[in-house]
Amino acid sequence: MNKKINFINITNVNKNVVRILMLYFVVTTQLMSIIYTQSVTGISIPELSLFDDAMVSVMDEYDLTAGILAVSKDGNVVYQRGFGNDIQTEIPIPENMPMRLASVEKPLTAAVIRDLASDGFFSLNDFVFDLGQLGGGILPSGTYFPYDGRIRDNRLANITVNHLLQHRGGWDIFLLDEQNDIEGETGSFFDPQMEAIRIADKTNVTSPPGREVTVSYMMSQPLQYMPGSPPCNKDSLDNCLTIPAGCYCGFQYSNFGYMLLGLIIEEVTGETVATQLRKRILTPEMWIPETEIFTGQTLYSDTDPREPYYIDSGIWLNVFDPNGDLVSAPYGGFDLSSWQGHGNLVSSATPILKFLDNYVVIGTNIGGTVGSWSGSGFNAHNGAMPGTNTIALRHGDNINIVVLFNQRNDDALNKLVDMLLDLINNWGYPQTWPTFSVDGFWLDFNATVSGFGGYDDPFHTMETVLASTADGTKLRIRPGSSNWAGKITKKMLIDAPFGTVTIGK
Structure with missing residues (x-):
């Protein structure tokens, strides 16, 4: 009608x-x-x-x-x-x-890297690998060296921290599919982060090989272009017009490069990406508790109880038992623990919103601080x-x-x-933006059982709150009363936005 x-x-x-x-x-x-x-x-x-x-x-x-x-x-x-x-x-x-972030982790890693550089831990122009070049490199040769003792591409010594940030480290996963020395069909591209079983077989270690062995394997393979080389001219369809000497057709997105950034963070601080992130970028002082952003786990039995079940139609070889039963891809099709730096963080939405207030999420200045702007423009990282x-x-x-x-x-x-x-x-929507802040955990003394602290599944006792939260928690309490008496030793921001709350005997 x-x-x-x-x-x-x-x-x-x-x-x-x-x-x-x-x-x-x-x-x-x-x-x-x-x-x-x-x-x-x-x-x-x-x-x-x-x-x-x-x-x-x-x-x-x-x-x-x-x-x-x-x-x-x-x-x-x-x-x-x-x-x-x-x-x-x-x-x-x-x-x-909280859910797995996948590559939304990359700008967070980049922000930590830039903050460490500003504090003098290294320069963005420092070399990544220590291969005897003048000045050396950050990742020590005793740990990171070709698994077979053979460097096939001397340009590895030219890769800098800044090259990794900008996805210009020299790897092209589409060309690497043809140039790597692993026999057999790997598909249309070769991303080492997704090739745990093949790399383990090639290097004669138990699967999954882990980050150090993965790096050692990749150091034995050729690069596909000069690290840091500038992009060449393209036509309206994004095709390269010319590729003169020293020029490459744009950056090539690299999960492996960001894994290296994660290793650099660990090498210079002795701590994980998640720990440094919570100390430097998304801190309890910003009301971001450690319960809201943390390192993810591969197997369903090891995931945080608040995480959802991750769904995928793919049934893959199990990287932890390649000769065993096939598994659902999110739970053993890859080794999430080895993805530090590029894809193994788990977070609720609020920490990422807070990050977006202050940091660039894409482009050559990824992870850099930036002010606001007016208008309809946007940038994003998926x-x-x-x-x-x-x-x-x-x-x-x-x-x-x-x-x-x-x-x-x-x-x-x-x-x-x-x-x-x-x-x-x-459409100019909304006509008027609300100003009430809705983030935080919720407590309702009138609830009969405790949930996970959401608005519709709140905690119901202070004991549960204190057992389930960490420094930097925002606690929102619904109207009601409790005779609880005790000591709060955690840094908390507590309010009762919808009415009176009485606590104490």
Whole structure:
């Protein structure tokens, strides 16, 4: 049935209101049959209800089971909601559920690297490998040297920290597929981070080989271009026009390069990427507790209880038992512990929103500090691997967006981002941004059992709060009372945004 809406007496005063009403009519008539078919958790924000609609629409269209959408404005987390249910526990997804970040970790690693450089641990122009060159390198030759004792490419000595940051370390996974010395078909590309079993076989070690052996194998292989070489000219279809001497056709995205950055962090500090990140970039002083961003684990039995079940249709060889049964790709198809620096962090949305307030997430200055800007421009870094699809998007006017999904579907993520940007850029949505901050853990003394601290599954006792949280926790308490008496020894920011709370005997 065709419908017609007549708007009369439209003035400059109500023009924007009509525009929003027209958009709302279009969206709701398209989505009316599917709104709220997903479980939705977190505080409902009426001013941002079309974000709910967009998320539900995309998840239903692409049959996604669990997702988080979070938005900040002017430094406040004004929207954070969970959608869907965990397929293992069947519980609704809490809005503060942590998920694997995949490559959204890369700008975080870059920020740590730049901070360490500014503190004098090394220079961005320092060489990565210590191969006898003037000045040496950061990673010692006693640990990092070709597994077979043979350096096939002397240009390894030219790779700098800055080359790794900018994905210009000399590796091209598409050409490396043809040039590596592993026999057999590996596919259209050779990413060493996904080739644990083959590398273990080649180097005669037990799978998974781990980072040091992976580096030793890669040091025995040729580079595909001169590290740091500039990009050449391209045509309108992004094809190289010419490749003069010393020129390469753009940077080549490298997970391996960022794994090396993770190793550099560990080499100079003696601590993991996650630990240094929490000390330098996303700290308890910023109200980011260690419970909200941490190192992930490969096997389902080892994952944090708050994480969802990661879904993927792929059934892969088990890197921990290559001759055993096949496994679901997210749980043994790769060794997540070896992905430090480029893809093994787990985080809720809030830490990433806070990161976006201050740091560049893409480009040659990735991980550098940056101020805000006005307008519709944005930059973003996405992450994707079996069981994970994520994006961290930094928009003009101090708007940040984070999306976390527990399964990979690039089309779904792209469509959601397009819908959100269309609302913000083309429709001026929302007309007024809310200012209430919705992040943090929740406590409700009237609840009968404790959940994971989300708005709809709150903690129900102070004892549970203290056992489940860490320094830098924001604790939001719903109206109620408790006779609890004790000592809080953790750094906490406590408020009761919706009414009076009485604690004590």
